[in-house]
Amino acid sequence: MALELTRRYSDRLGVLSAEQLQSAIDRFDLGRLRAAEPATQGLFGQIVFLSTSRGEFVLRGYPHTGQLSTEHYFCERLHRDTDVPVPWPYLLERDPTLFGWEYAIMPRLPGVMCGVPEIWNGLSHEDHLGIAAAMGSALARLQAPRWPVWGHLDETVGGVVGHSMPYRRHIVDGIEDQLRESREASDATSEEDVTWLLNEVEKRSQALDVPFEPSFVHHDYKRGNSLVQCNGASGWRVSGVFDLQEAHAGDGEADLSRTAWELARLNPELMRTFVRAYCELRPPRAHFLERFAIYSLRDRVVIWLYGQRNQMWFPEGLTLRQWLEPLLESQLSHASRS
DSSP states (O other): OOGGGSEEEETTTEEEOHHHHHHHHHHTTOOOEEEEEEOSSSSSOOEEEEEETTEEEEEEESOOTTHHHHHHHHHHHHHHHOSSOOOOSOEEEOOOTTTSSOEEEEEOOOSBOTTSHHHHTTSOHHHHHHHHHHHHHHHHHHTOOBOSSOEEEETTTTEEEEOSSOHHHHHHHHHHHHHHHHHHHOTTSOHHHHHHHHHHHHTTGGGGGSOOOOEEEOSSOSGGGEEEEEOGGGOEEEEEEOOOTTOEEEOGGGGHHHHHHHHHHHOHHHHHHHHHHHHHHSOOOTTHHHHHHHHHHHHHHHHHHHHHHHTOSSOTTOOHHHHHHHHHHHHHHHHHTO
């Protein structure tokens, strides 16, 4: 076996040998290893692309706690109950002997990652609109599976276990936790920022009491976790959705936030196209805009906290409210016209 396959694949995975990779492939009878390359996208460096005599595969290693079990469970449900492609079969090895950690191998899905700037910038405005619509439609279709309760996977029972607290309290508590941690991470989040944001949530919070049937929530649905293909006259479609480590059963509307923010930054028309395509398949419940605002604020606070912890993305001197208030106003204006 070629020695160049033994290399350091990422800071997280470290050095993996050609023999180790072949052993992982042999575990699931996936052929002879021909090539291996680390993924160039993603924050954690967990992915190695494998080419074998049997096809193209993805190895995910050094997982976070519960990550692989969550991905396996939700990939299986989505594969069974939707027409949106996800990595299946999701082959899971829990024995850490080979690498020192659990790992999973899954098929490499077809298509291009349009979140890569070089790919996105090479497409036309019409292509961008087609992709935005495809992502809205795919998100709605991903939410076909239903659960009797909202909650997260419990590995001990092999299914979703419901939370004990009211849904509104769960969402608000989560926002408060993120704000508290943001204050601890840097001086960019003031007490006045916290008061402003919690007031924005509180004045809309009754919208969280509108009943919903729990469905699939990706929690990081975006261009960077999707693949797309253009099929001639039929246009663009989502050809793969992956990175399901934060998936759970909840209010599907929450998954609009991240892609909506991302597309609005590029072109508000794209954001409106995305939301409209979603709502055509999943008509919004009462008080949709109020919930959209809350979920958007929650999502941006997650990004803000990560940036403050890692001293990235945000210029020195910018406060949370200075960054977020004009974005929220713009986002709600665009969503109301979708």
